[in-house]
Amino acid sequence: MSRHNLPALLVLSLFLSLTGCNGLPRSSATDAPQLGPILPDSAARTAWITQILAQDPLASQDRQPPPRQSNAEVVAKLRQKRNIPLPDAYWAQWQHNLDAFDADTARHKEAERARYIATFTDQLKRVDDPTLLRLATAPDSLDAADRDAWKQRLIERYSRYIIDSEVSRDMIDAHLRRMALMDRQHGVCALDSDCWDRAPTP
Structure with missing residues (x-):
């Protein structure tokens, strides 16, 4: 399937996997002292x-993803656009x-x-009571x-999260294999050359 039909997240993930995470924030400070x-x-x-933890945006964030177009809507629009005689299955x-x-993502x-x-949490458990109290109630003090x-x-934790939470190449490859198998089972490449199961371009 052509790239413009890929979900936006998949395209972004492919781009990041190729370009790396050069846009991550950097700090000029030296490493924080060991706790x-x-x-x-x-x-x-x-x-x-x-x-x-309740004051930390990432630790306390709502786990629900932001509203977006449902996959059912994506598929319905694609089905109408392609107009290929394929079964509901x-x-x-x-x-x-x-x-x-x-779900994998x-x-x-x-x-x-x-x-x-x-x-x-591990870092906080290594802090003495006065410092822990200040971090909880008056960090500016x-x-x-x-x-x-x-x-x-914070920069080190969040940078590591940004890097490690990106969709991995293995996850993308697994998705592409599922899509290729789907097209193979339904003989899509015989109906449309723009299919998932075609041989890669040299």
Whole structure:
């Protein structure tokens, strides 16, 4: 299938996989100082950590994806545009494949978000009570060195999330294989040369 028929997310993912993540924010600061060992839990520490995580945009974000055109609508428009004599089962499989790709993407991103939260939580568990209290209630009251260190840790965590949460080449290849198998099963390439199962161009 031609590139303009690919979902926008797939096209973007292909582009990022080829160009890399050169647009990620960079910090001129040196690495943040190493934190100490994990400190014993307490009710107060748990409450402060919960409060800090609730203030973090990524850790506290709504897991629901933003509204967009449904895969059913995408397939319906494509079916009308192509006007090829194919059974309902073909178009149902197309939607199923798009749904599977979206589900793979969502699971991958949520797993990386969980890793981000786990990393942040681990960092917070290594902080003494006065610093943890300030981070929870008045982060601006930290001294300049501590503020810079936590800013650097934020940049490192978020940059790692941006890199690792991108749709992987394996996920894209799996989607393309599903689409090629779908076209092969329905003999689409005999009806339209613009199909998923065609041989790659040399």
